Amino acid sequence: MGATHLPATEFDGTGVDDQREAEAEALLGGPAEPMVQLLAPDGTLGTDPVFSEYAQRLDAEKLRGFYADMAKIRRFDVEATALQRQGQLALWVPLTGQEAAQIGSGRASQPQDYIFPTYREHGVALTRNVDLAELLRQFRGVSNGGWNPKDTNFHLYTLVLAAQTPHAVGYAMGIQRDQKLAARAAEADGAAGVPAEPKAAVVVYFGDGASSEGDVHESMVFASSYNAPVVFFCQNNHWAISVPSSVQTRIPLSNRAKGYGFPGIRVDGNDVIAVHAVTEWALERAREGKGPVLIEAFTYRVGAHTTADDPTKYRESAEEGLWRAKDPLERLEKYLRTEGLADDAFFDRVRADGDELAAYVRKTTHDLETPDIRTAFANTYVEAHPLVAEELAWFEEYSAGFAEEAGPADAETGDAR
């Protein structure tokens, strides 16, 4: 695979992959929808007829917050990678390069919205106030989840690709029904003065690789059929492990939405301001009952798919270089400095906060306790189940036998195994 055939910049107008761009245009019967970008790689802020209005809602504090979040999650990513290399985690899924896509979209959601992530949405988790140390439970091998989604409206990671997309649509259909039930109840009670629950929507994340899964298609059909308040957020990071996005699609993924009958928008996924604007627009639209939107955040996974992956086997370092030049943190830093919205002291503080977070995560990971397998017995079913009870009883008896063998001293410590 030569560098000129790399799909790193497909459809982005740089001419690196003119052949594919021309092919896509021919398939679409015209040029693809332009990509929404507000903050250019050189740190200058552009305009957009629709989305500049949303960008104008962002004050200096919010912009500094975006930067702090992105820096924090990148530092977390470095720490988690190190923990995996030290044997403290079974696996890690790095997000470096995708910070803007995640922080921008996550910060656009409201507390009442419900988020269905895939397994790389550490940045979105940060915006939903999930304890990042809890995020590592799954990778440490002490839980298949690790946090209670009810606390933050941030669902558990899903490892089966795209399986969470129909869940999101179903959840959104539930929101629709809640609104109808509430309206009926209010009518019955004559409680016109009671403030209504804030309107909610759902965001579901998936990648360009997952976009090939049937569940994404079925979810979009359902979402469209029932006009569900759901935002499909595809992070096109260009690689499904070793298979490029060119194998997943011949046209920009965002264009698929037209086939389902709802808007699709391609946004520069390394531009946190544009991602935030587009997601806020889509969520407001969904909450107002105008139906689903597909957002394709055009970004890049700078590192490996997971710590078990080796990108040198399937892509050129030149491609990574192209994307490093579009780094989401650097471009926002340039903007903040140029506009005088942040100074050295701010960036020093962000760095210190990142190190503090890393230290917390490192310590907490080391301290995570191995669960008792009895919790798995307890949580297989909600209601009592005779087979589980029988096998647990056998396990207890079996374990007790080891305690007797070990002698009274060990038995007293409760170390039955």
Add this chain to the structure above:
Amino acid sequence: MTTMTIAKAINEGLRATLGGNPRSLLMGEDIGALGGVYRVSDGLLAEFGADRVVDTPLAESGIIGTAIGLSLRGYLPVCEIQFDGFVFPGFNQITTQLAKMHSRSNGNLTVPVVIRIPYGGGIGSIEHHSESPEALFAHTAGLRIITPSNPHDAYWMIQQAVDCQDPVIVFEPKRRYWLKGEVDMESPGASADPFKAHVLREGTDATVVVYGPLVPVALAAANAAAEDGHSVEVIDLRSISPIDFDTVTASVQKTGRLIVAHEAPTFGGIGGEIAARISERAFHSLEAPVIRVGGFHMPYPVAKVEEDYLPDIDRILEALERALSY
């Protein structure tokens, strides 16, 4: 007591569920205006509206996946899969998501989704319309599987499935949809626990365990055996996961012989699990090896030869003869 068919009893059970809980809803292909291909949901759309009786797109994974999402939001979806052989596009959602959501959330989330699947052969239909995939689901922890064999159970079991906090698959014996029987709509009586087996006929020489569509076959075989002087106990298992091994064990301790019959292929089927468990639990009571009667290790055959595939009275009597010969 009211006399009705199994299909009507399920219809009434669904009506009671929809009427009793505003957060319950039905989902599936053709279940609305058509009332389902077997008319099991007949009339419910008109009564409860399109938000409660949802005609879905043709997409099994979508049906089950969205039902999971609805249940996470506090709803009680009852999904209909049109035919047994069409459940497989939804197999991933059932086994990797629905069955495991409670466990992987450390008990924080519940997904009380009900999936109705018409199953089994004997209707002279074409490919993928006559399968018995219950063992594939029973092997997956986190799911419960029940199957009614008569209208009274059918009426109550669907409501009990909706009331259960765990996901439940209700396998409905499609060739018995038109079987009539009495339904006590006031009280479930002995059917109060859907996961408990019923001894339908008492006997002393051998036990025949069956469920769903084979229940009438086993009862007829027991009657025929009685004419030859053999006393056969017949157990309707009712629940395939969990299995009520206590009732089966007690019966085998009395009769000393066990035959398990189902339409699904014998190899790797529920019968093997029952044989193994009973061998462990009641080895010294057994006068003969546990004998399994089931379908062959082949794709469900074409309709013109399904009579040769399906366990019938003679196949159960042949197994009984073998058991009694020890």
